[in-house]
Amino acid sequence: MKYVVITFGSLIILVSALPLIETGTWWIRIFDFPRVQIAVLCLLAMALAFYFLRKENRWFQTVFMVLLVASLFYHVSKIISFTPLVAPTAKKATDEGQKFSLLVSNVLMENQDFEKLKNLIASRDPDLILLTEPNLLWTRALIELDERYPHTIKEPLNNTYGMILLSKFPLKNGKVNYLVENNIPSIFAQVQLPNGGQFDFFGVHPEPPKPGSDTYERDTELLIVGKKIKEDPGPVLVAGDLNDVGWSKTSTLFREYSQLVDPREGRGFFNTYSVYLPLLRYPLDHVFYSNDFGLVRIEKLEPIGSDHFPMWVELSFEPDSTEAEEVDNTDAEENAEVEEKVEKGNEESQESSN
Template sequence: MAYLSIALELVALLLIVATLLPLIPTNLGVIRSLDFPRLQIAVALAANCVGLLAISRDGTALTLAVAMVAALALQASYILPFTRLTAPQAKGAGLCRPDDRISLLVLNVLQSNRNYGAALDLIATKAPDLVLLLETDAGWHAAMAPLRAHYPHRVEHPQDNTYGLLFYSRLPLRDPTIRFLLQEDVPSLRTTVVLPSGEPVTFYGLHPRPPHPGHSSAPRDAELVVVAREVAKTKDSTIVAGDLNDVAWSHTNRLFQNISGLLDPRQGRGLFSTFHAQYPFARWPLDHIFFSEHFLLSDMQRLNDVGSDHFPIWVDLCRAPHAPAQQVAPEASEQDHRDAEKAIEAVR
C-alpha cells in the first residue's frame, strides 16, 4: 500500500503541475498543448483524489487532496461555460425565412484518409449551403469533383502538406481570396457569401498550425488575432470557421472572441468535441464555427465519423434583424488589446 500511495502522490503532483503550467503566459508548445486535455485532467484529478484518500489520510495525502480539489475547480471553471449548466451565448432561432438561412459543414478530412465516399455521402445527406474541407490534397480535390454539380461556386486550393482547403457554396461568392496571413505554406480563405435575401456575409475559413512540443503557438495565436481585428473593423455579418487547432476554452480563443465580437454556439450547449474521432477518452473541441450577432442558431450538430481523426461539425444559422437585440456580443478590454498586440509582436 505504501508504494501505491507514493505512486498516487506522484500522479497528483503531475496533474497539479499540468493544471498550473497553462497559467504561464508563454508560446511554448509543450505548455500550450496542456490547454487541450482539461476535461481529461479534471477526470484524472477526481479519480486520483478519491484513490489517494481511500488508502492514505496522512498529512501529505491530505495536503495533496486539497491541492487536487483546487486544481479540479480551476479546470472546471474553464469547461463549465461549454455545458448546459450555463446560458447559451448564441440564442436559438425560431421561425426563419428560407432566404435568411445559411448552413455550413466543416470537416478536417485527414489528408491520408481515402474514404472519399463517406465524405460525399455525408455532404449529400446534410446538403449544407457551404462546405469547408481541410487537409485536402490533390487526391481529395479530384475525389470531390461530384460536388461541383451541386455547388456552382467554389474555391479549391489543394496542398500536400496537410493545409490544403476546398470550399464549396450553393450561394454566390464575391471576391473569394486565398491568403497566406503569416506562413507561406498555410492558406486561409476570405470571401463574401450572398444570401438568397441579397444580404452579404463575410466568411473566413482558417486552419492554422497547432502548438505541440517543439512548436510554438505564436503563429496560430497571431493568425487568430489578425482575423479578429479584421472582423472588428467591419461590423458586417460574419462567419469564421475551420480547424483552429485550439480548444474552445483557451485564452487564445477567448481573446479571439473578445476582439472580434463573434459568438460561440458551443457556450451553454455542450463541448461538441471533434477531435480525436478514434479515441473517445482523448477528445476536445478543435473545429469551430463562430458568427456575428446578426445570426441566431437554428441547429448545431457533431456529425458521424467519416474516416478522419476529426468529426464533422454542422450549423444552421438564421440572419435576423432582431438578433443583435437578443444577444450580447463579447467585448474587448484594454488588457485584451494589449494581449492581442503581444500576439502579433511574437511573430514579427
C-alpha cells in the same frame, strides 16, 4: 502505495498549473486541451489521497488536498461554459425562413474514402462546405460537386493544410490569404444570400501545438482574423479546424475581441477529434459568428474516414434582431494583449522561416 498516490497527485497539480504560464511553448500549451480528462484525474487523485494519506502529517495532507481541489475547480471553470449548466451565448433562430447550412469537415489528407464524404454531402445537401486538408487528389475526386456548388475557392496542398470552400451562393471578393506562414492558407469571401443579405466568411486551419511547433503562429493567425473583424464590423462567420479548444485563452480572447459567439456554449462540447480515441476527444473544429445569426441546429455528424468528425451548423440570418446576446467586450488591457501576441507570432514566424 502512498508514494504512488503522492507522485500521481503531484503530477496532476503540475499539469494543471503549467497552462497558467504565458507562453506559446508546445509542451505547455498542449495541456490546454485535456481539461475534462484532467478534471476526472483530479477527482481520482483526491479519492486516493483521502484513503491512502489519512495517516500522513495533517499539514501535508491539507495542503495536498487543497491543491488538488483548486486544480479541479480551475479545470471546471474552463469547461463549464460548454455544458447545459450555463445559459447559451448564441441566440436561437426566430425566423427559419432565412436559414442556411454549413458543413465543416477535416477530410484527412491520407484518407481516400471519397465516397463517404460525397454520400454525406448528398444526404445533407449543405449550402456551404468548408473542407480542410484536401490535396490535389481530393480536389479531383470532388470535382463533380462543382455542378451543385458553382461558387468555389480551392487551395489544395500536400502539406495537410489545403482548403476548399464550396458554395451554392455567390462569393464576392474571394481570396486565399497566407496571414502568418507561407505554407498555411486561410480563405476569405463575402457570401451573398438569396434574400439579399451578405456576410463575411473566414475559413482557417492553423498549425497545432506539437513537438517542434509552438503555438505563436496559430494564435497569431486567429487574432489577425479577429483584428480584421474588429476593423470592419458586420455580419461575419469564422469556421475551420482551429487546432485549439474553445476554452483556451486564445480562443476566448479572440471571441471577446471580435465580439463573436460560440454556439456550443451552454449546449455541449461537440468533440470532433479524435475519431479513434473516444477517451481523448476535443472540440477542435469550430464555428464562431456575430450576433447577426440565430442558431437553428448544431450537430456532430458520423465519421467519413477522417480522424475528425464533421460539424453541421444551420443558422438563420437575422441582422435586425433586437435580442442581442453579445459576449463581454474587451478592455484596453486585452486590446494590448492582442497586439502583443500578433507581434510575437509574426516574429516567431519570421525566425522559423529564416
